[in-house]
Amino acid sequence: MPLSARQLALRALHEWRKSEQFADAVLHDLLASCDLVPSDRAFATELLLGVLRNLRLLDFWIAHLRRPRVDHATCDLLRLGLYQLLILQIPEHAAVNETVALSTKRTRSIVNAILREAQRQRANLVAAANAAPVSIRTSHPDFLVTRWTAHFGSENTEQLCAWNNQPPPTYARVNQLQISVADFRDRYGTGEQFADARNVFRFAKVPRDALAAGHCYMQDPSTMLACELLAPQQGDHVLDACAAPGGKSSYLAELMQNTGRVVAVDRNAARVALIRENFARLGVTNADVIEHDWLAAQTGAPKSVATPFDRILLDTPCSNTGVMRRRVDVRWRLKPDDFLRMQDQQVAIARAVLSLLKPGGTFVYSTCSVEPEENEQVVAQILAALPRLRLVEQVRRLPFRDHIDGAFAAKLSAVA
Numbered sequence: 001m002p003l004s005a006r007q008l009a010l011r012a013l014h015e016w017r018k019s020e021q022f023a024d025a026v027l028h029d030l031l032a033s034c035d036l037v038p039s040d041r042a043f044a045t046e047l048l049l050g051v052l053r054n055l056r057l058l059d060f061w062i063a064h065l066r067r068p069r070v071d072h073a074t075c076d077l078l079r080l081g082l083y084q085l086l087i088l089q090i091p092e093h094a095a096v097n098e099t100v101a102l103s104t105k106r107t108r109s110i111v112n113a114i115l116r117e118a119q120r121q122r123a124n125l126v127a128a129a130n131a132a133p134v135s136i137r138t139s140h141p142d143f144l145v146t147r148w149t150a151h152f153g154s155e156n157t158e159q160l161c162a163w164n165n166q167p168p169p170t171y172a173r174v175n176q177l178q179i180s181v182a183d184f185r186d187r188y189g190t191g192e193q194f195a196d197a198r199n200v201f202r203f204a205k206v207p208r209d210a211l212a213a214g215h216c217y218m219q220d221p222s223t224m225l226a227c228e229l230l231a232p233q234q235g236d237h238v239l240d241a242c243a244a245p246g247g248k249s250s251y252l253a254e255l256m257q258n259t260g261r262v263v264a265v266d267r268n269a270a271r272v273a274l275i276r277e278n279f280a281r282l283g284v285t286n287a288d289v290i291e292h293d294w295l296a297a298q299t300g301a302p303k304s305v306a307t308p309f310d311r312i313l314l315d316t317p318c319s320n321t322g323v324m325r326r327r328v329d330v331r332w333r334l335k336p337d338d339f340l341r342m343q344d345q346q347v348a349i350a351r352a353v354l355s356l357l358k359p360g361g362t363f364v365y366s367t368c369s370v371e372p373e374e375n376e377q378v379v380a381q382i383l384a385a386l387p388r389l390r391l392v393e394q395v396r397r398l399p400f401r402d403h404i405d406g407a408f409a410a411k412l413s414a415v416a
């Protein structure tokens with residue numbers, strides 16, 4: 001029998017809990033193997049991501065409703081039921097009956113009893129949540145709330161946590177290699193132009209026709225900062241050192257009007273294939289796409305690449321703490337020592353690629369993290385290790401201040 005949306009969400013929650021995979025990957029695999037109609041796919045996605053966004057709060061309510069701990073399978077059912085009942089506010093008969101119907105014979109009576117108790121205690125549960133600390137109320141691990149409070153203060157932390165729980169808007173950058181902004185607006189006029197960037201539109205839902213035609217690329221406005229700081233010129237030889245899936249590389253190609261050369265490198269074969277697909281769809285014709293690991297190689301550059309480069313972008317792997325509204329389960333996978341572990345990797349990749357920068361060349365280091373260990377501290381280490389570099393500018397985007405995803409970019413120049 002085909003799976004229902006709720007069954008798929010329950011299975012996804014189970015897989016997510018048991019594996020090390022991120023929710024996106026779990027969902028992608030499960031949705032690919034079933035034939036749910038689009039509205040059910042959307043509902044299954046909403047259920048899984050909603051439960052993960054509210055995981056700690058849901059477990060707080062479960063602990064209120066039942067003192068002895070419940071086993072994992074029962075806990076997943078209760079999370080799904082309570083999310084529908086208390087957060088989505090789905091009519092009670094559907095939220096409770098449909099969740100009880102997912103239970104096994106063994107768990108049915110306890111799930112039924114706890115969800116009915118939650119219905120009776122709805123007001124108490126909401127009041128208890130409102131009185132709980134921010135980490136419980138907004139479902140974040142204590143260590144993140146503690147570090148953000150130290151860096152940004154408690155009011156900003158509260159806003160950042162709330163931001164992380166909002167479903168993200170759909171932004172599309174107009175691909176001016178294929179269509180002008182004015183023609184895009186005329187043709188796909190349902191989007192609202194983003195106030196701070198004339199080439200970005202906000203859509204109520206994914207603009208599938210525009211995407212398929214290569215007329216846009218889905219990306220948050222924060223991701224364009226690094227490319228604009230790099231400011232590639234026509235005819236430049238540019239390296240995008242960690243390029244997949246190609247969002248920034250394709251914008252660099254656009255800024256260069258398909259002249260010069262963009263060398264887009266990534267170590268992950270599947271993601272390198274995505275760069276190629278994106279370039280083909282977007283009409284990028286001035287690029288070489290290369291699979292290469294900067295840390296595994298003996299020498300800095302892949303053999304087929306001409307060096308040195310006029311400009312290098314290093315959009316490094318990071319903790320993703322600036323994009324948690326898009327990557328809702330990152331908060332549950334991160335560990336307190338990940339920031340320094342990432343820093344070691346970031347500095348090592350930077351040192352590998354910087355040997356390929358021309359005298360007088362420009363280097364931009366960027367992340368979608370809001371953590372100083374991965375941002376300012378990495379830049380300080382690079383500057384200390386490589387005295388031929390000068391800091392030109394560094395910019396931070398903070399969700400609670402700038403109302404876009406968090407991002408960091410630093411522009412450095414090499415003495416001529």
Ligand SMILES: C[S@@+](CC[C@H](N)C(=O)[O-])C[C@H]1O[C@@H](n2cnc3c(N)ncnc32)[C@H](O)[C@@H]1O
Nearest residue numbers: 242243244245246247248266267268293294315
């Ligand atoms: C933040 S993502 C890049 C996003 C991309 N710049 C964009 O805008 O679409 C970081 C990328 O770095 C790649 N990466 C991580 N470590 C690497 C390494 N040692 N060498 C090359 N690529 C690496 C990952 O596979 C990942 O695709």
